[in-house]
Amino acid sequence: MNGPGRAAWAGLLAPVLAGAIACVVLEITGPGLRLYAATSPGLAAAIAGLLGGAMTAGVLGARRHADRAAARAAAAALAAAAATAAQDRLRFLARLDHELKNPLTAIRAGLANLEQATGMRACSGPAPGDEGGAALASVSAQADRITRLVSDLRKLADLEAQALETAPVDLPGLLAEVAEAVGDLPGASQRSIRVTVPQAPWPLPPIEGDRDLLFVAVQNLAGNAIKFSAPGDTVEIRASEDGEALLIEVADTGIGIPGDEIGQVWEELARGRAARSLPGTGIGLALVRVITARHGGRVAIRSRHGQGTVVSLWLPLPAGPGAAADVAGSRQRGDSTGKAVA
């Protein structure tokens, strides 16, 4: 190799090393991100406060009004701590994103430099037997992968902070558009994709929301349903309302989620065993959770391993004329519980 060529290789070495370090940082902070949320000092203090408060209340002989006051104080402490933990997490994401940006920019510039020097663009692919070219293409692909991961993390942080641009959203139209969009995904033509929206006794009312974001949420779910199912499986995208909330569900007859993984699916960077062989960064469901929460709603997932999965999004119905209906119901005892978050 000639002089300038060697210089270019040497120039590449530094950023590639930085890249390797960035990879290690990400490997460590992947699980660390969850650990961080679970061990936030604010949250830990509040949990200690909650336990302390509960014990104190017990010792004092549990007069009813004292209990209520303690419970209220504990709930307030817990809510405040959860807010602090969320802030801590956002700051952490912003810092991580910020620290990775410059090394990644340098790596990509170094690679482009090297491609120019060796007269090759990595994306055009190396010639057969060209080991240097193959290595270059591989490093380039990995740099792109880290870039995607960083940008996905930024999306989450951005979404939690930025103002929503809300307007009335026609949900049936949006769901039909999602079905059309995911119809282009690999394997979609071998699934039966159905959209069901009620017409009787009245059609779904429009909801107030950011259409682009709601689209992203439902599209992510429908994309997952296709990704984690097989030819011949069914994917249902459906919506309904019960007078209080609007429910959007995406259900599939796919491979389902193992019981030991379902608790982590809403966390950023969480990827199940089945997902590891598939493209993606593990940000999709975290995005869905954040988008739903930003709309004042909540999400839940139910799955049976080997049978399929259904994800439910509840969004508040707008109040106002046209939304009300006369209601009469019988009183029931007990309630049902579900695994709801956000």
Next chain:
Amino acid sequence: MGDGRHDGRPVVVLADDDVAITSNLAPFLERAGFSVHVAADGTTALELVRRLDPDGCVLDVLMPSPDGREVLRRLRADGRWLPVILLTAVGESRERAIALDEGADDYLNKPFDPYELLARLRAVLRRARPGRRPLSASPGLRAGDLRMDRVARRAWLKDTELTLTPKAMLLLDYLMTHADELMTRERLLEVLWGFDFPVGTRAVDNRVAELRRSLGDDSARPRWIATIPGQGYRFVATVEEAR
């Protein structure tokens, strides 16, 4: 690296405090046909611009003393209208709006594809109007009957004010300040959302449809926004500064 415009290559000042970035980007841009001068801080960048009178400038926003945004402000205050690309980093969406408000010709979010920087740089140099304020630094724009007050973020068609969502207004602003350029859906998506959003490019199509409805534009015979099949959109009317 060259130290003047003796060889006819366009002269570009590249300012970023991270040597890992400039030491890789500068040779890349040199090989692509630019004469590149590197600055590691805002003061040096200002000195280089005053001394070299370059054809264009690439400024990192998060540089020390003064930062990229302040450098841009001082350049414009001096009446220097050379094309400027900002490299933005924090709080993407906020950063983006500011970049447009302060008269950057374009911006890229780190970590960017260097080939994308090359494409943007060539585009802003092509669009440059030597000695004249770029459209992206103008407070008002006009294209036929369409008028835009960029500071107040309001637009009128003849005498009727257009009712646009903030994102549609941002899109119209970007299309008008980059008139006659082919804008891919991906690029416009980044303009609207600050990153490559997984919503796919339908979000862009929806906003363009909103703009066309407001403008009464016919996509088959566009007066303002033309669809370039399989590629993106182009603002086809001639845009000039409005007083």
